[in-house]
Amino acid sequence: MAGYLTDTQFEKFKKLIYDESGITFSSSNRSILESRLRERVRNSSADDLDGYYQIIIRDEGELKGLLDSVTTNLTRFFRNQAHIETFEYYVIPELIKMKREQGNKEVKVWSAGCSTGEEPYTLAMVLKETLPPDFTITITASDISLKSLMIGKEGFYATQRISGVPEKYLKKYFDQREGGYAVKDELKKLIKFDYHNLQNDSGQRNLDVIFCRNVLIYFDAVAQKTVIDRFWASLATKSFLFIGHSESLFGMDTQFQFLKTDWACIYAKNS
Template identity: 35%
Template sequence: MYFFTSRERDVFKDFLTERFGLAFEEHRHHFLDSALAGRMEDCGIDSAVVYRRRIENDNAELSRLADAVTNNLSRFFRNPGQLQAITDFVVPELYRGRDARHRAISVWVAGCATGEEPYTLAMTLADSLPESTEFHITATDISRRALEIARVATYSPSRVRALPASLRSRSGSNGDGAFRVSDELRRRVTFVEHNVLDSPLVHEADLVLCRNVLTYLAPAARQLAIRTFRESIADGGFLIIGNSETLPRRSGFNAVVTPWARVYRRPCLPSE
């Protein structure tokens, strides 16, 4: 394995922070070193300088590096309290006093990893909303490899264990020892490669879900991502982040404590 000097590592750290906002504190140096060394080995490169030049000029390799240095761990039905806050508080709030509104509910799942989170949300919404209510989920990530897995929508039994049995049977089928999300639900989710530091992909979103992503970002990148979400969310729309994450003061969102979880809301502009 290639051994990086701290100076060489810093060059890659700065590059990854600038491109993707990713932060690598000291306790993650070993992880970063082995991910970088693995990519260099696959490319047949044994110089940090040459590899640095390579990722500057080769988007496909940059994407493979992004795959290698991100933690794509996800689970179906992660933090059920937050899901309940969505069905029992967020959705009714979105519809309160807006009977005339017929457009579909628009959701952005940022940092969706291998798809468990957007599919869980699709299952939960399909199960709790009246049949006539349309919704669409745009799910994004910087990891191409994770997005490919998400699009296939087929998971081993151990990965869907947390799904309540009744919901599982309504949301997909078992075959060849794996669970496959139904076509009906897959139709509701679109996966797109996107960096949360870039301008928003979804406009007038009713809800942005970005859980367990901000924690991997450097402080300035976190601020930028939150600004992107604020631009994306419609007046009165919602943002939900990971249970162990917090928004900085003056984020432009109001915190709402529901019986199930804390959610953040973009204030409505006063009507003229």
């Protein structure tokens, strides 16, 4: 590809990506976008950036491929131990008590921006270990990256990526294979991996918990508010929201209540 990303082209691609996904590019991360575009153009039938732009506005599959390439998929099992402890020692006991009062024994969780699946599998293990045996577990794991979703759905992880899994969980929920570990079917069946763009309504309702960590940082204030309002609509009357430790709803017009536990700070819906 000859030349660099011009200011006009940058604004054009930046707007398209924002309109389609809520992901924001600024001058500080412009080089990331340029790098991804170089690669996409090189592997397409386009001669240059302008030609590639014409392709993605007509081809939804190529547009999804571009959005996939500009997302950062950094994750690991049992990431942010304080959040996992809050989930295990505060949220789940609250849900058990509430569900028993309601006569409802299903716990529904959404891992939004699940990347390659480490988070939803972590949550599944904790739920399996903590919930009474007569409770049922439903976990939806979504992401804008189809490539990441395929890895999560396969459930095979190289040995070095398993480092955060406690030994008792590793023995119980994984099968060791050449080069790594495979998630057992009893855990996989609890999770539905699904493509979803957070700028759209997921259609989910009456969820008990949403995990959406280190995703809002890629959105501007308007897009963040849209996502948070959609989370509110998806959650049950009494429910919980986990966002990244560097993210906050401070200053946002939202009905979520800030909740400080002994382990970490999360958000609650109580109406």
